[in-house]
Amino acid sequence: MSNKQILLRSLPKVDKLLEELNHYPEIASYPYFEVYKATNEGINHFRQNILKNEISSYEISDIINYIFRVLKKNSSFKLKRVINATGTILHTNLGRAVFPEELLLHLKKTLSGYSNLEFDLETGKRGSRYSHIENLIAEITGAEAAVLTNNNAAAVLLCLNEFGKDKEVIISRGELVEVGGSFRIPDIMELSGAKLKEIGTTNRTHLKDYINSISEETSILLKVHTSNYHISGFTSSVSNSDISALAKEKNLLSIEDLGSGVLVDFSKYGLKKEPTIQESLKSGIDLVTFSGDKLLGGPQCGVIVGRKELIDRIKRNQFLRAFRVCKMTLAALEYTFKQYSDESIAIQKIPTLNRITESLDIVLKRAEKLHSILSNLKIECEIIPTEAIIGGGSMPDATINSYGVQINNLSATSLEEYFLASDIPLIGRIQNNMFILDVKTIFEEEFEIIENLFKNFLQ
Numbered sequence: 225m226s227n228k229q230i231l232l233r234s235l236p237k238v239d240k241l242l243e244e245l246n247h248y249p250e251i252a253s254y255p256y257f258e259v260y261k262a263t264n265e266g267i268n269h270f271r272q273n274i275l276k277n278e279i280s281s282y283e284i285s286d287i288i289n290y291i292f293r294v295l296k297k298n299s300s301f302k303l304k305r306v307i308n309a310t311g312t313i314l315h316t317n318l319g320r321a322v323f324p325e326e327l328l329l330h331l332k333k334t335l336s337g338y339s340n341l342e343f344d345l346e347t348g349k350r351g352s353r354y355s356h357i358e359n360l361i362a363e364i365t366g367a368e369a370a371v372l373t374n375n376n377a378a379a380v381l382l383c384l385n386e387f388g389k390d391k392e393v394i395i396s397r398g399e400l401v402e403v404g405g406s407f408r409i410p411d412i413m414e415l416s417g418a419k420l421k422e423i424g425t426t427n428r429t430h431l432k433d434y435i436n437s438i439s440e441e442t443s444i445l446l447k448v449h450t451s452n453y454h455i456s457g458f459t460s461s462v463s464n465s466d467i468s469a470l471a472k473e474k475n476l477l478s479i480e481d482l483g484s485g486v487l488v489d490f491s492k493y494g495l496k497k498e499p500t501i502q503e504s505l506k507s508g509i510d511l512v513t514f515s516g517d518k519l520l521g522g523p524q525c526g527v528i529v530g531r532k533e534l535i536d537r538i539k540r541n542q543f544l545r546a547f548r549v550c551k552m553t554l555a556a557l558e559y560t561f562k563q564y565s566d567e568s569i570a571i572q573k574i575p576t577l578n579r580i581t582e583s584l585d586i587v588l589k590r591a592e593k594l595h596s597i598l599s600n601l602k603i604e605c606e607i608i609p610t611e612a613i614i615g616g617g618s619m620p621d622a623t624i625n626s627y628g629v630q631i632n633n634l635s636a637t638s639l640e641e642y643f644l645a646s647d648i649p650l651i652g653r654i655q656n657n658m659f660i661l662d663v664k665t666i667f668e669e670e671f672e673i674i675e676n677l678f679k680n681f682l683q
């Protein structure tokens with residue numbers, strides 16, 4: 225008999241292995257069917273490896289260890305924390321805005337029991353889920369009223385359906401954009417039942433283009449903030465105040481999809497000026513929509529702000545019922561908006577804002593700390609200047625100076641592969657075949673995890 229046949233014959237039977245596993249106290253924490261499945265998988269794995277001549281001997285403990293690895297992997301959560309070392313602050317694939325620790329404590333306190341989600345504590349009767357936060361949003365943005373949906377795409381769809389269904393909606397060709405996660409204005413428009421009327425050219429649209437295209441059928445003048453691309457050169461677009469004045473004169477509505485939802489004037493922090501929600505409303509726009517998890521720095525949702533009579537109509541639209549936000553979102557958004565009552569607090573406490581506005585000195589200190597941790601592991605690495613980006617379909621041209629730690633003596637692809645398969649995966653950036661950890665998006669609490677990841681990789 226060949227060694228291979230001997231090995232195959234010696235493989236334990238499932239029952240035998242299950243009995244063996246019972247000697248390990250940890251096994252009690254896994255459901256029986258998972259253990260059974262993993263045991264079969266373990267035996268099969270070793271059988272295949274013997275057949276492929278990949279092993280020439282094994283111990284029962286090797287199979288047991290393999291089974292425990294499978295059990296651990298299968299029982300761990302599939303949606304989990306990752307370390308973002310890409311330098312993209314609002315990374316749509318990595319969950320956009322990061323929640324501050326205090327927000328999580330607030331969620332825990334609010335949601336570990338029942339809540340007054342739709343209960344009016346003054347009357348003791350049924351209430352509205354939007355009531356808790358509407359005044360706060362109105363106060364901060366300067367709007368008369370507000371309502372929420374589960375994302376901004378839904379907010380735009382809802383506005384168009386309520387006010388534009390079977391009517392014409394006028395939009396500049398230069399604003400027919402596709403933004404993060406395949407949100408395309410023409411498609412949303414079609415879904416809403418509104419008829420798209422494109423005007424102007426890709427690079428230039430004038431007020432007279434709007435005036436000439438208005439007909440009996442027109443209901444809305446729509447502006448879309450082209451947040452993820454930018455045309456330069458011979459361009460022209462019409463200001464919000466001109467559009468809102470024209471809408472008022474012709475008895476139409478003006479609506480602006482701002483996308484990123486900025487409440488803070490970033491030019492104060494040396495960044496490019498982004499139109500703020502307050503400014504859009506001040507210029508006379510009737511309704512403004514934006515995302516909760518982009519520059520606002522809160523949970524995924526869509527916010528619609530504007531005139532009260534219009535918001536009241538939206539509240540009666542049946543789509544709102546389909547798009548409604550859950551209590552987690554409401555609690556997280558209330559926490560987020562509350563921070564904005566003092567801009568310096570918002571900048572300090574909301575991670576997205578903090579990372580956008582922090583000084584380059586602080587970033588360098590973070591890079592130096594990571595560099596020294598990795599150097600202590602005898603890794604050859606160096607600090608290099610990088611360009612971090614805001615991302616999430618915001619500020620297309622605006623890069624932020626940052627620093628990265630570049631690993632010089634380890635293969636970038638091996639590191640990438642190893643880090644992706646880790647318990648807490650690390651997503652870095654590969655440039656010129658070098659693995660770079662951009663510290664713009666790394667939190668200091670994560671340094672210890674990163675240290676351990678590298679230690680394990682080197683073993």
Ligand SMILES: *Cc1c(COP(=O)(O)O)cnc(C)c1O
Pocket residue numbers: 375376377378403404405407448449450451452481482483484514515516525526616617618
């Ligand atoms: C991001 C964005 C959207 C989509 O927002 P979601 O919250 O992702 O649904 C719509 N319009 C603009 C202009 C955007 O930037």
